[in-house]
Amino acid sequence: xxxxxxxxxxxxxxxxxxxxxxxxxxxxxxxxxxxxxxxxxxxxxxxxxxxxxxxxxxxxxxxxxxxxxxxxxxxxxxxxxxxxxxxxxxxxxxxxxxxxxxxxxxxxxxxxxxxxxxxxxxxxxxxxxxxxxxxxxxxxxxxxxxxxxxxxxxxxxxxxxxxxxxxxxxxxxxxxxxxxxxxxxxxxxxxxxxxxxxxxxxxxxxxxxxxxxxxxxxxxxxxxxxxxxxxxxxxxxxxxxxxxxxxxxxxxxxxxxxxxxxxxxxxxxxxxxxxxxxxxxxxxxxxxxxxxxxxxxxxxxxxxxxxxxxxxxxxxxxxxxxxxxxxxxxxxxxxxxxxxxxxxxxxxxxxxxxxxxxxxxxxxxxxxxxxxxxxxxxxxxxxxxxxxxxxxxxxxxxxxxxxxxxxxxxxxxxxxxxxxxxxxxxxxxxxxxxxxxxxxxxxxxxxxxxxxxxxxxxxxxxxxxxxxxxxxxxxxxxxxxxxxxxxxxxxxxxxxxxxxxxxxxxxxxxxxxxxxxxxxxxxxxxxxxxxxxxxxxxxxxxxxxxxxxxxxxxxxxxxxxxxxxxxxxxxxxxxxxxxxxxxxxxxxxxxxxxxxxxxxxxxxxxxxxxxxxxxxxxxxxxxxxxxxxxxxxxxxxxxxxxxxxxxxxxxxxxxxxxxxxxxxxxxxxxxxxxxxxxxxxxxxxxxxxxxxxxxxxxxxxxxxxxxxxxxxxxxxxxxxxxxxxxxxxxxxxxxxxxxx
Amino acid sequence: xxxxxxxxxxxxxxxxxxxxxxxxxxxxxxxxxxxxxxxxxxxxxxxxxxxxxxxxxxxxxxxxxxxxxxxxxxxxxxxxxxxxxxxxxxxxxxxxxxxxxxxxxxxxxxxxxxxxxxxxxxxxxxxxxxxxxxxxxxxxxxxxxxxxxxxxxxxxxx
Numbered sequence: 001x002x003x004x005x006x007x008x009x010x011x012x013x014x015x016x017x018x019x020x021x022x023x024x025x026x027x028x029x030x031x032x033x034x035x036x037x038x039x040x041x042x043x044x045x046x047x048x049x050x051x052x053x054x055x056x057x058x059x060x061x062x063x064x065x066x067x068x069x070x071x072x073x074x075x076x077x078x079x080x081x082x083x084x085x086x087x088x089x090x091x092x093x094x095x096x097x098x099x100x101x102x103x104x105x106x107x108x109x110x111x112x113x114x115x116x117x118x119x120x121x122x123x124x125x126x127x128x129x130x131x132x133x134x135x136x137x138x139x140x141x142x143x144x145x146x147x148x149x150x151x152x153x154x155x156x157x158x159x160x161x162x163x164x165x166x167x168x169x170x171x172x173x174x175x176x177x178x179x180x181x182x183x184x185x186x187x188x189x190x191x192x193x194x195x196x197x198x199x200x201x202x203x204x205x206x207x208x209x210x211x212x213x214x215x216x217x218x219x220x221x222x223x224x225x226x227x228x229x230x231x232x233x234x235x236x237x238x239x240x241x242x243x244x245x246x247x248x249x250x251x252x253x254x255x256x257x258x259x260x261x262x263x264x265x266x267x268x269x270x271x272x273x274x275x276x277x278x279x280x281x282x283x284x285x286x287x288x289x290x291x292x293x294x295x296x297x298x299x300x301x302x303x304x305x306x307x308x309x310x311x312x313x314x315x316x317x318x319x320x321x322x323x324x325x326x327x328x329x330x331x332x333x334x335x336x337x338x339x340x341x342x343x344x345x346x347x348x349x350x351x352x353x354x355x356x357x358x359x360x361x362x363x364x365x366x367x368x369x370x371x372x373x374x375x376x377x378x379x380x381x382x383x384x385x386x387x388x389x390x391x392x393x394x395x396x397x398x399x400x401x402x403x404x405x406x407x408x409x410x411x412x413x414x415x416x417x418x419x420x421x422x423x424x425x426x427x428x429x430x431x432x433x434x435x436x437x438x439x440x441x442x443x444x445x446x447x448x449x450x451x452x453x454x455x456x457x458x459x460x461x462x463x464x465x466x467x468x469x470x471x472x473x474x475x476x477x478x479x480x481x482x483x484x485x486x487x488x489x490x491x492x493x494x495x496x497x498x499x500x501x502x503x504x505x506x507x508x509x510x511x512x513x514x515x516x517x518x519x520x521x522x523x524x525x526x527x528x529x530x531x532x533x534x535x536x537x538x539x540x541x542x543x544x545x546x547x548x549x550x551x552x553x554x555x556x557x558x559x560x561x562x563x564x565x566x567x568x569x570x571x572x573x574x575x576x577x578x579x580x581x582x583x584x585x586x587x588x589x590x591x592x593x594x595x596x597x598x599x600x601x602x603x604x605x606x607x608x609x610x611x612x613x614x615x616x617x618x619x620x621x622x623x624x625x626x627x628x629x630x631x632x633x634x635x636x637x638x639x640x641x642x643x644x645x646x647x648x649x650x651x652x653x654x655x656x657x658x659x660x661x662x663x664x665x666x667x668x669x670x671x672x673x674x675x676x677x678x679x680x681x682x683x684x685x686x687x688x689x690x691x692x693x694x695x696x697x698x699x700x701x702x703x704x705x706x707x708x709x710x711x712x713x714x715x716x717x718x719x720x721x722x723x724x725x726x727x728x729x730x731x732x733x734x735x736x737x738x739x740x
Numbered sequence: 741x742x743x744x745x746x747x748x749x750x751x752x753x754x755x756x757x758x759x760x761x762x763x764x765x766x767x768x769x770x771x772x773x774x775x776x777x778x779x780x781x782x783x784x785x786x787x788x789x790x791x792x793x794x795x796x797x798x799x800x801x802x803x804x805x806x807x808x809x810x811x812x813x814x815x816x817x818x819x820x821x822x823x824x825x826x827x828x829x830x831x832x833x834x835x836x837x838x839x840x841x842x843x844x845x846x847x848x849x850x851x852x853x854x855x856x857x858x859x860x861x862x863x864x865x866x867x868x869x870x871x872x873x874x875x876x877x878x879x880x881x882x883x884x885x886x887x888x889x890x891x892x893x894x895x896x897x898x
Binding site for chain 1: 821825846867871872874885
């Protein structure tokens with residue numbers, strides 16, 4: 001008997017494989033009065049009219065494998081299905097005419113960003129060409145359809161399950177391309193099918209998605225050798241067809257590392273507690289079929305060890321034992337799991353302890369780790385860029401507000417998030433420069449692009465900054481906000497560029513291009529420009545061809561881009577920090593001194609280099625006025641100095657740095673962050689932790705572990721919800737309540 | 741020479757992967773699958789990784805974060821079937837997590853076998869890779885049309 005029980009506890013049991021009921025909900029995503037499909041689009045491209053766009057055309061056509069080809073492009077806005085595990089997806093097209101019989105038409109996953117009103121045979125975005133004329137797509141068809149005597153109108157359908165599942169597990173959603181197969185005879189007439197412009201909703205392209213929703217509002221509460229989880233079970237979405245009832249949840253747990261994104265319970269299978277799933281040996285700690293909304297882990301399956309981190313991942317499950325993973329259901333015909341099939345399931349961490357228990361406010365898996373820090377609209381949303389995806393998540397819960405926005409390049413810096421009340425564009429907006437040479441303006445309410453611009457055909461690795469008209473002085477004469485971004489073009493050490501863009505339209509207002517010469521060469525830029533509202537200036541840091549022979553600090557006129565001042569300080573990869581009164585600016589030079597600059601005259605007021613490899617990362621300022629308390633980092637330590645000046649205004653060399661504390665040891669520290677009044681400094685470490693230092697003493701008194709053996713990126717503070725946020729090299733973003 | 745060696749080592753893998761693709765690729769729905777075009781010459785590739793500033797990139801495996809600009813990956817293909825293709829280069833951190841990827845669509849003349857060189861780069865200088873010293877053994881994964889074709893290790897040194 002004991003042996004039998006042990007077997008139960010150590011192996012997942014297959015209890016109901018004969019139950020082949022479908023997954024729980026099914027919904028057709030289609031443009032309609034209730035679904036504007038703002039991020040969607042469709043068009044076709046024509047090899048005989050290579051620069052003509054057909055984005056407003058109905059019907060769409062696909063024809064010919066050679067000569068006068070036409071390929072159709074379709075993109076669906078899946079934002080109404082933001083928090084689901086996709087089980088199956090079928091594309092349905094209403095065919096209105098056909099050419100020859102026995103011709104095959106294929107559906108391919110598109111691999112480059114395009115827009116409905118920008119795509120032509122030659123180009124995908126305005127004047128940006130496809131890599132191969134006619135569209136960039138995976139050579140292997142996802143599925144195909146043979147014209148075989150059907151009489152129009154009829155529905156042509158494609159199983160797009162693998163593609164759609166990929167879009168939910170780290171892949172980019174650039175839609176689907178329909179083309180005639182290269183096998184079989186040519187069909188110069190081809191097929192026509194209705195576009196989303198058709199007057200009859202039922203005739204428009206539709207993507208029927210079968211899915212399970214995730215639980216929401218997942219939270220953890222750590223205690224002494226216990227962790228309690230709470231969540232909200234899903235209710236059917238509006239417009240969906242309910243196929244099965246939700247039954248409860250299955251919870252996986254892992255100790256001292258994350259639950260693997262590949263650990264996915266198998267659809268059609270029921271599990272017993274204490275079995276494991278996947279090669280990561282993630283433990284099933286809770287199986288429920290009673291619609292429970294909480295679970296207390298107080299020793300199940302081996303108990304909890306205090307002062308260790310536990311990750312929990314919660315899957316919704318229906319009565320047919322389908323789980324909210326990205327895996328095909330047993331009945332779909334495509335039963336395989338996508339790579340990272342469980343990454344979409346909500347996750348949370350907690351550290352039980354007899355004395356210092358804590359938990360993450362939320363955890364989000366972005367499936368890539370560029371360490372781009374989260375941008376935030378405090379109390380509302382967190383925007384974190386990653387590998388060609390921009391995530392917009394609810395600040396209070398970490399639940400995705402919409403499906404991630406697919407863009408053409410990696411985001412490697414903090415997104416600029418602007419609230420509607422402050423923005424000249426009139427809605428919440430996110431500005432994201434990317435490595436594909438484009439700057440994206442994204443409506444953060446819908447995820448739709450406001451504009452996409454490639455101002456210089458060179459990549460961006462740094463954040464953009466936005467000078468807000470609403471906050472600017474009368475000296476700012478532009479009619480709208482200004483987006484400023486600098487380039488990362490390593491092909492030149494002196495001809496990089498800084499762009500000033502109309503924040504409403506993306507139009508280039510001005511460009512500053514470096515040129516050879518001791519005072520004009522502009523090397524790569526790696527940090528966000530700084531907006532100086534008081535002095536009406538934009539400050540940019542750059543490298544300087546390895547030395548001090550060319551500038552690395554630039555002051556520009558926001559109205560014209562005219563260079564007002566430069567300084568040859570040596571290479572700078574970090575952004576400057578302006579004091580609250582705009583009377584001093586602190587600039588960290590790579591491996592050198594933290595330098596205080598007068599932002600009006602540009603003269604150097606003073607500098608400090610405490611050793612340990614010199615200044616690193618942008619500094620933070622903890623006081624509201626002179627004398628300023630400046631916190632900065634070096635290779636392994638955190639420092640606080642008081643900067644004061646004997647005269648007003650401060651004279652060249654007249655500033656003094658006085659050490660307050662330091663160096664406090666932090667493994668591979670990020671940029672420190674503090675603000676006036678909180679009396680704490682937060683620093684991400686190379687030890688997987690966010691460190692909370694006391695502002696008065698520098699004592700590293702408390703920490704929050706994100707994940708062992710990861711590097712924590714630059715932190716952010718949401719002072720509405722009192723959370724500290726950071727991304728980490730495990731591909732996750734985390735939030736913790738402050739103070740620790 | 742290193743690139744040539746890589747080419748030989750990878751050829752066998754390519755044959756297996758292409759055969760697998762031919763069997764598994766594509767999901768017929770309401771139609772039968774088209775007959776795949778048989779290419780008698782096996783697809784080959786050689787992967788060369790260099791600092792973007794290196795002329796005539798010979799292929800390197802170790803890079804100093806103090807001097808590297810961008811990590812430039814060049815993939816030399818042989819016997820690439822005609823049609824439209826997408827190459828994706830994925831850069832993985834030492835812990836195996838994706839850092840970023842870069843995709844390029846390209847075309848080869850229908851009915852012919854092509855030998856394109858398709859590249860991609862990962863910015864390094866000034867990024868969090870250098871700022872936070874993300875050193876160690878990274879991996880460069882090359883995929884063609886969704887199928888992994890090659891993996892190569894590169895080391896970032898302090």
